[in-house]
Each structure stands twice: as C-alpha cells, then as structure tokens.
Amino acid sequence: MDVKIRRISLFLLLSSIFLTSFSETDQVLNSKKPTPSTSVHSPASSFAFQIKGNVYPIGYYTVNLAIGNPPKLYDLDIDTGSDLTWLQCDAPCKGCTIPHNRLYKPRGNLVKCVDPLCTGVQSAPPCAVTNEQCDYEVEYADQGSSLGVLVRDYVPVKFTNGSLARPILGFGCGYDQTHPGHNPPPITAGVLGLGNGRASIVSQLHSLGMIRNVVGHCLSGRGGGFLFFGDQFIPQSGVVWTPILQSSSVQHYKTGPADLLFDGKPTSVKGLELVFDSGSSYTYFNSRAHRALVDLITNDIKGKSLTRATADPSLPICWKGPKPFKSLHDVTRNFKPLVLSFTKSKNSQLQVPPEAYLIVTKHGNVCLGILDGTEVGMGNINIIGDISLQDKIVIYDNEKQQIGWASAKCDGPSKS
CATH class of the missing domain: 2.40.70.10 (Acid Proteases)
Incomplete structure (x- = not known):
C-alpha cells in the first residue's frame, strides 16, 4: 500500500x-x-x-x-x-x-x-x-x-x-x-x-x-x-540507502561491499565493491564473479529448452529457444532473480530481477547483460549499469554521502 x-x-x-x-x-x-x-x-x-x-x-x-x-x-x-x-x-x-x-x-x-x-x-x-x-x-x-x-x-x-x-x-x-x-x-x-x-x-x-x-x-x-x-523527488519512505565509499577517483559513486544472492541463496560471490554508472549500458563484474554467475545460470537453466546462441553478436553470452523470443516477458520465467546484499548496511539490498540483467535481441535470442569487466580492460572494477538500474528511482546524495533506490514506474505521465 x-x-x-x-x-x-x-x-x-x-x-x-x-x-x-x-x-x-x-x-x-x-x-x-x-x-x-x-x-x-x-x-x-x-x-x-x-x-x-x-x-x-x-x-x-x-x-x-x-x-x-x-x-x-x-x-x-x-x-x-x-x-x-x-x-x-x-x-x-x-x-x-x-x-x-x-x-x-x-x-x-x-x-x-x-x-x-x-x-x-x-x-x-x-x-x-x-x-x-x-x-x-x-x-x-x-x-x-x-x-x-x-x-x-x-x-x-x-x-x-x-x-x-x-x-x-x-x-x-x-x-x-x-x-x-x-x-x-x-x-x-x-x-x-x-x-x-x-x-x-x-x-x-x-x-x-x-x-x-x-x-x-x-x-x-x-x-x-x-x-x-535537487532533493524534491526523493520519496519520503521506502528508499534503501547505502554509504558512498571514499575513493581515489572522487567522481565515482562507489558502494559496497556486497554479496551476490542467486534465487535468494548465498553464492561464492562476496565482497564486491560496486560503481553505480548511468553511462554504462550494461553491468560488469570482475572475471571471478562473472564466471561464478555464468556457472550458476548455466546449471539452473539446464533442461529448459534453452541452448547457447553463439551466432548472435549482440552480447557475449546468449541463448535461443525453440522459437524466437518477442519480449522479455516470454523468457524471464526461465531465469532466477539476483540480489546484491550490502553487508555493512542494515537491510540494504539491490533487487536484480531477470528483467534487470537480460535483453532480448533483434534476432529473438535472450542475452546476459552482466558482462566480464576484466575481459574488456576494467580490471577488478564492478559496475552497476543502466540495465540493472531500470524501473528504480536512484538517488545520489552527495551531502549525506549515500546512494538510495526504490522501485518506481519511470515511464512518465503520458504512459501511466
């Protein structure tokens, strides 16, 4: 309510x-x-x-x-x-x-x-x-x-x-x-x-x-x-907050550490420091975390009529179904939700449902929108990009040195 x-x-x-x-x-x-x-x-x-x-x-x-x-x-x-x-x-x-x-x-x-x-x-x-x-x-x-x-x-x-x-x-x-x-x-x-x-x-x-x-x-x-x-649009309640970490790169909104949960269960991916970056289309994990996530997803979708679509150049890891997918709605039931749980902030979790880490390409395949950052020269940096920030109001409060988020309908009045 x-x-x-x-x-x-x-x-x-x-x-x-x-x-x-x-x-x-x-x-x-x-x-x-x-x-x-x-x-x-x-x-x-x-x-x-x-x-x-x-x-x-x-x-x-x-x-x-x-x-x-x-x-x-x-x-x-x-x-x-x-x-x-x-x-x-x-x-x-x-x-x-x-x-x-x-x-x-x-x-x-x-x-x-x-x-x-x-x-x-x-x-x-x-x-x-x-x-x-x-x-x-x-x-x-x-x-x-x-x-x-x-x-x-x-x-x-x-x-x-x-x-x-x-x-x-x-x-x-x-x-x-x-x-x-x-x-x-x-x-x-x-x-x-x-x-x-x-x-x-x-x-x-x-x-x-x-x-x-x-x-x-x-x-x-x-x-x-x-x-x-300005602060006029900050919801009065329901916002999850976590502190901004001090960094040698002051322009970065870095938070953490955070542990990754898969379908509500703990994983081996722990202690991630994360940069919130609206200039990045996709989310990036370091190689170790990315490999662990891919293994979790791959093992989970076995037997679900999904096979690797290696010919799709849209993103590095894609899957195809028995027939082309038309939208995320057609495919998200095959994937589990993720959660980033910030260990130093009480009850601070970033919900990442399948819609916030998958895309459906023009070829009708579904692709993983969490990429290997180490592979593209980002080293150990982990980035939360646009794909995982969708349908959330995200607030960067530089006065209180904290980042907050809450689920929101972002389409605008013309689509409400």
Whole structure:
C-alpha cells in the first residue's frame, strides 16, 4: 500500500512538472535573452528533465540541455560515472559524430588556467602561464576519450515552481574524440557528467546555492524516464540507502561491499565493491564473479529448452529457444532473480530481477547483460549499469554521502 501511495504522489508531482517545464520549445523560448542570475534560490529547489533512450538497442539514455546565448538544445548522454560535462566542439573537431550545425561554437568564453574550475579537472598544475586556456582530457572505461578546452556559458533551467534561472556554468568543448567502445559511435552532442567532483554540473549548481547537492534518475525499462537535480523527488519512505565509499577517483559513486544472492541463496560471490554508472549500458563484474554467475545460470537453466546462441553478436553470452523470443516477458520465467546484499548496511539490498540483467535481441535470442569487466580492460572494477538500474528511482546524495533506490514506474505521465 505504501508503495502505491508513494508512486501516485510522485506522478502527481511529475505530471505538473512535465506539463509546465519539460517542453523543449518552452525551455528554449523562455531563455531567449539570458542574463546572469543574481537571486539565490532556496536550497530545496529542484528541476527535472525528460530522458530519452533505452538499454537495447540504443545503448544509452540522454537529456536535452539548453546552453548558450541565445540558447540551443544539446542532447547529452547522462553519466554518473564521470565528472566533466562536455559538448562536441566547432574548433574544428576531430572524431565528431554529429552534423556541423549541432556542434557547440565557443565565443571567447574560455576558462583560464588560474580559474579554480581548471584545478577541478586537472590533478597536476595545469599550465606554466596562468592566462593560458584550460585544457582537459577525459578517458572512459570503454577506452573512449574526449580532449578539449574548458568554457563557461549560460545554462538556463526551469525550476519545479516554474521560475527560471540562468546560471553560467563550466563545461568542456571537445575537439578530439575517440569511440573505440562503440560501433557505430554515439550521435549525441556530448556527455552530461553527474559525478561528485568539483567540475560536475551538480557541484557547480550547488556551489551557486541553487540546489541541494543531490542528483537522481528513473530509467524506464520501456525506454525514457526522468533525471532530477535537487532533493524534491526523493520519496519520503521506502528508499534503501547505502554509504558512498571514499575513493581515489572522487567522481565515482562507489558502494559496497556486497554479496551476490542467486534465487535468494548465498553464492561464492562476496565482497564486491560496486560503481553505480548511468553511462554504462550494461553491468560488469570482475572475471571471478562473472564466471561464478555464468556457472550458476548455466546449471539452473539446464533442461529448459534453452541452448547457447553463439551466432548472435549482440552480447557475449546468449541463448535461443525453440522459437524466437518477442519480449522479455516470454523468457524471464526461465531465469532466477539476483540480489546484491550490502553487508555493512542494515537491510540494504539491490533487487536484480531477470528483467534487470537480460535483453532480448533483434534476432529473438535472450542475452546476459552482466558482462566480464576484466575481459574488456576494467580490471577488478564492478559496475552497476543502466540495465540493472531500470524501473528504480536512484538517488545520489552527495551531502549525506549515500546512494538510495526504490522501485518506481519511470515511464512518465503520458504512459501511466
């Protein structure tokens, strides 16, 4: 009963926001002549964005952000696994994947080396001459990267109460991109870095006194969802919390240790430290944990009319049935639920039903969406990706240094 009431109240709130604040045209038209914000909003203020995309076949979730003067909409891959927001840049641009008219064009708004924001993206002293431009380089777990220069520009946003703010925020103008982990490469304008480092958009908005240092998302298993900044969307009850672990990589939301349960029973997979990463389509375990999981699943589905589909290139491990599967609904009864139980947090468990670790491909096969991270160069890092975050509201509370989640319907009012 509590869950149903909580979902209804969340949707009443979301419905009003979607109707008044989420129109892409509305956001741009209300930001025609931005001027610097001088008023400080209540720290309880929040704003939200509609999400587009899915785990499969698109492989990422995006939001549209208005940037510039006059403002222009850019679709950005939401990424809690990295810190810096960047756009493909008209500089000229190497490795760019979008048409020239969608590139961001700098206009003398470069960030200098002496700027505190520069030290937020560079660990070493950035440059010998303080008035030089601040360069950046980010590398991702899939071996992709972006190289460019930091800039500042207007980023108009509309709060849930309808008021408009026009903060000037720093982000990267990327003129050299590599995409070895994607084939074909993503056609988004860039990446929205939502990590907890100083260069994060969330951290910058918090430092301006505009929001609590909280970010969250609700990714729908049917595609879409919503992203929010601030604490207004945190359910008042029913959220499972676990602490964020301190890490040498401050932009990572790392938690743990956690033990893996299979069909409610303990397994040999114990003590996993996990990074919550919305920039990763799939979940990744280290080789030892992945091998143990595959063995558990393989032994469990014996005699269930499933055989390995080695010809399906969608993911490394796939199975086929007597006839092609049309949806996950056709196949999930053959697989057991998983649970990640956080041993240092009382009653803190992340439920991972079959829908949160399987996909059905265009070939009609079912594939395991938990991959071997060691095999693709991630070492011992374990990542909770989008596939396992679907149909949950996930909250990253940087003020209380904790991550929370609760089951939720993330489709949005139009599909409720």
